[in-house]
Amino acid sequence: MDIQKIIEEREAWLGWKNIRPLRDALAKLPHIPDAEVQLGDWVKVSSPSISEEERARVEAAARMMKPWRKGPFDLFGVRIDSEWQSYKKYDLLRPYLDLEGKRVADVGCNNGYYMFRMLEFAPASVLGVDPSPLFRTQFDLLQRYIRSDRLRYEMLGIEHMSGFADMFDTVFCLGVLYHRSDPIVALKALKQSLKRGGELYLDTFMIEGDEPVCLVPASTYSKIGNVHFVPTVPALENWCKKAGFERFEVLEVVKTEPDEQRRTEWIDGQSLEDFLDPDDPNRTVEGYPAPRRVYIKTYRK
Numbered sequence: 001m002d003i004q005k006i007i008e009e010r011e012a013w014l015g016w017k018n019i020r021p022l023r024d025a026l027a028k029l030p031h032i033p034d035a036e037v038q039l040g041d042w043v044k045v046s047s048p049s050i051s052e053e054e055r056a057r058v059e060a061a062a063r064m065m066k067p068w069r070k071g072p073f074d075l076f077g078v079r080i081d082s083e084w085q086s087y088k089k090y091d092l093l094r095p096y097l098d099l100e101g102k103r104v105a106d107v108g109c110n111n112g113y114y115m116f117r118m119l120e121f122a123p124a125s126v127l128g129v130d131p132s133p134l135f136r137t138q139f140d141l142l143q144r145y146i147r148s149d150r151l152r153y154e155m156l157g158i159e160h161m162s163g164f165a166d167m168f169d170t171v172f173c174l175g176v177l178y179h180r181s182d183p184i185v186a187l188k189a190l191k192q193s194l195k196r197g198g199e200l201y202l203d204t205f206m207i208e209g210d211e212p213v214c215l216v217p218a219s220t221y222s223k224i225g226n227v228h229f230v231p232t233v234p235a236l237e238n239w240c241k242k243a244g245f246e247r248f249e250v251l252e253v254v255k256t257e258p259d260e261q262r263r264t265e266w267i268d269g270q271s272l273e274d275f276l277d278p279d280d281p282n283r284t285v286e287g288y289p290a291p292r293r294v295y296i297k298t299y300r301k
């Protein structure tokens with residue numbers, strides 16, 4: 001697989017009709033030399049010198065880039081209150097992380113929220129991979145002011161990870177596996193990108209049960225398209241073993257609550273409250289068990 005060629009070809013995606021105006025707005029944004037970054041639950045950038053007119057331009061560009069799924073961010077007082085309170089996931093994983101000096105990949109990184117948060121550990125580098133030119137553009141807006149030379153973002157997918165053979169100490173794959181029609185092939189690609197003994201952090205929707213079986217949604221799951229398999233924890237463990245991982249550790253099991261995923265002015269459209277059965281919040285509108293996630297850590301053999 002010629003990763004460099006794919007990366008170069010995909011740069012053309014930033015010229016798509018719906019993306020071009022966002023890139024133009026981004027290119028015209030002011031240079032703020034004294035921008036200061038604070039990496040808390042809100043990833044915050046501030047400046048003592050930014051003018052009201054400059055702040056308004058940043059806000060207009062950010063609004064053009066809706067929907068903001070992951071965050072939140074505070075850019076010079078523009079509070080981007082994303083659909084997801086992504087710090088809940090990050091704070092859950094944080095006690096398990098040891099990233100200092102490591103080469104890290106975040107597969108399905110969306111706009112890079114977790115990549116920015118991980119900078120607190122001083123990793124050697126973090127590669128974010130996500131095929132969305134919109135989320136890449138959100139990342140570029142944030143990175144324009146956060147300016148970390150440890151971060152890199154490529155519009156690639158999990159299917160390209162085998163092209164980064166033996167490269168990473170730590171790989172994150174959060175909220176992506178249920179979108180893959182062949183989860184074992186996807187896990188194998190992640191494994192190939194890890195050094196021997198390297199660690200994978202992964203979360204996925206799960207169903208309760210002791211048998212190694214999966215829910216296969218007929219069409220949508222919680223109104224999300226492209227959800228192919230929702231495994232029990234033993235099924236997930238078997239996938240990982242088949243893909244070449246060992247030492248399977250369950251870190252947490254968490255039910256998604258409406259305070260984590262909700263409609264805000266930074267998305268247009270629906271959110272969790274619209275995806276659950278109004279008469280039974282333990283069921284999705286399709287009648288499946290309501291979203292519950294398992295967080296695991298496992299290691300390349």
Ligand SMILES: C[S@@+](CC[C@H](N)C(=O)[O-])C[C@H]1O[C@@H](n2cnc3c(N)ncnc32)[C@H](O)[C@@H]1O
Binds near residue numbers: 107157174175176
């Ligand atoms: C449910 S979101 C999860 C985002 C983030 N990792 C999190 O856990 O909050 C799924 C992400 O996967 C991305 N995605 C879509 N196709 C992908 C692929 N083939 N490989 C990797 N990521 C993909 C989407 O653009 C989206 O950002």
